[in-house]
Amino acid sequence: MNRRRINDEELAILFNLIGQGIWYLQYMEDALHTFITLKVDIKKIGSVNEKEGEKYLSKRRSNTLGVSLKVAKENHILSKELETRLELFLGERNWLVHRSVNQNGDDLYLDFTRNKLIARIEEFVSEAQILHKVFGKEIEKFTTSQGLSQKWVEETAKNEIAQLRGKMPNKNFHLTVKSVTFFAKQKNSPLFTSSDAGVRHQHLI
Numbered sequence: 001m002n003r004r005r006i007n008d009e010e011l012a013i014l015f016n017l018i019g020q021g022i023w024y025l026q027y028m029e030d031a032l033h034t035f036i037t038l039k040v041d042i043k044k045i046g047s048v049n050e051k052e053g054e055k056y057l058s059k060r061r062s063n064t065l066g067v068s069l070k071v072a073k074e075n076h077i078l079s080k081e082l083e084t085r086l087e088l089f090l091g092e093r094n095w096l097v098h099r100s101v102n103q104n105g106d107d108l109y110l111d112f113t114r115n116k117l118i119a120r121i122e123e124f125v126s127e128a129q130i131l132h133k134v135f136g137k138e139i140e141k142f143t144t145s146q147g148l149s150q151k152w153v154e155e156t157a158k159n160e161i162a163q164l165r166g167k168m169p170n171k172n173f174h175l176t177v178k179s180v181t182f183f184a185k186q187k188n189s190p191l192f193t194s195s196d197a198g199v200r201h202q203h204l205i
Contacts, residue, residue, distance in 0.1 A: 006108045010118075014108075017121045021096055024128035025065075031135035032068050032086075033060040038142050039077045045146045065090050082134065089131060092124050 006014070034057065041056040042048055048056070060068070069086050072078045078086070095103070100117075107113035144150050 002111075003109045006114065010114065014118060014121070017118065017125060018096070020125045021121055021128065024125055024132065025093060028128045028132040028135065029065055029068065030061065031132050031139065032065075032072070033057065033063065035135050035138050035142070036060050036068060036071055036075075036077070038139065040071065040075050045148065065093055086131070089124075089127055092120075092127070096121065096124055 037053070037057045037060050041060070042053060060071075063071070069083070069090055072086075073083055100121075104113075104117050107117045140150065143153060
């Protein structure tokens, strides 16, 4: 087997994938944090005021993925299948963030192992995006079960993003909702801050 140094193009691909992995991981985590806040802390529309809801969400956002998974399991808010899937994802997350260099850094010097490593990170990115959508759907189910109009949430979320992009929003909507529901339905996550991936509105909390 011929050994060689990774070239600049391959290195750029590797770093780009790692960046995507961390970025989409945070989208997914924020969707999970929002879901936990709704199901564990708030539970019912109108049970707390907006300030209290923000406090709950802020506390959940400070948790690591491992802690969030533990909370979700203890409160039985995920299916067994989703728990298992999230456990596997957590293992890959910990590998990428903490162990990938030490365990797989030498793989970059062989074509076969380098390609295998890149494929592993690509799979992590894809799973982060999929899980983000999964938790978005869970939030959607919860909000609609509580009587919140799905169309209203989606249209308001669209207006929020339009405002962030400097476009003129629809003045018929009060721009206070931050919802993962709209974004979870998209093929690719848009570029917006992680704080935009929560559900935060006085009618919801």
